[in-house]
Amino acid sequence: MKNSFGTNVIVTLFGESHGQQIGVVIDGLAPGLEVNDDFINSQLAKRRPSGKISTSRVEMDEYQIVSGVVNGLTTGTPICILIPNTNTKSSDYEKLKTVPRPGHADYTACCKYHGFQDPRGGGHFSGRITAPLVAAGAIAIDALAKKGIVIGSHIARCAGVDDKKIMGSNLAVDNDELKKTLAKLNEADFALIDDSVKSAMIEKMEAAAAEGDSVGGVLETAIAGLPAGIGEPWFDTFESVMSHMLFSVPAIKGVEFGDGFAMTDMMGSQSNDSFYMDGDKVKTKTNHNGGINGGITNGMPVVFSCAVKPTPSIYKKQDSVNLKEGKNEELVIEGRHDPAIIHRARVVVDSVVALVLVDMLSGRYGTDYLAD
């Protein structure tokens, strides 16, 4: 029974979708880091639903930091952030404890918590619980940016429509150019490298919503400016620690670093990233390995992709079971749901990536590294 992540900077997540409050405790962050409310609010706004491509449940996320921050600076003691739930319609969820939604966690929650779980709005499994992660992540993103480390994601593919990719482009081998692109993505409400595909993508998302269905996609994320030497050789490799966190984000079903599976069709002479000297810096000419060798960052941009599945709660009739009566039953889901998760998940991914990085960097260079 565990809801915490991290070794040096430990994040604990709590709350239920329709409970009074949801929240996060971050323990181990350096003292003296700036906590910028405008930035936290702008990050929360990126996760907030909007229009026909999102759920109609809009929460204003009026968070409160109840400990660990004084006069806008971290104290170094646990930071607790609370976010109230104000827009709930719990009656929509009553039958889901008995007739679970295919693709959601209603059935597995019942197996694990023996029926004592809170089923309202998906309870502790709801995408709603990612709001505190975004608030916590904003503090980490801000601290990392001051050390020259920039994170950003874009919707590489959704409902069969492709954006341009970072992998395979000059951005994957040039930290400075990548930072400029990530800055642009981080300003955008709908994060694309090539904005000309936006209307086609949104049309497909809206069409799925109109049919009572949902769509998935791929997020591509990059980290620019990360020093070489982060990650451990065996069990806590950079990829494994990062994936551990990424797979905690609801609806993420695949993570691929660099060219990942596509490397299996290459020759070694193609997939090896040749080294060269750029002044006194060691760089690689290509970046098929996504900035990681032997589980340790090599100083090139770190690039990875996450597969985000279609939203499980759809409005089409589905086959399920009645757990009380032990028989098959058709299910028609009510309630408010996202027809696609990907456009809201991208800031969640950036946030959890930042939380992993502050943890790993604190392990490598010490707690005060971020504040120096």
Ligand SMILES: Cc1cc2nc3c(=O)[nH]c(=O)nc-3n(C[C@H](O)[C@H](O)[C@H](O)COP(=O)(O)O)c2cc1C
């Ligand atoms: C930002 C965000 C919003 C989400 N919105 C919904 C939603 O409206 N309806 C739904 O059924 N699932 C939604 N999900 C996904 C479910 O929480 C998730 O699929 C479920 O907990 C099962 O976990 P799994 O998909 O990782 O197996 C959302 C996830 C995220 C990250």
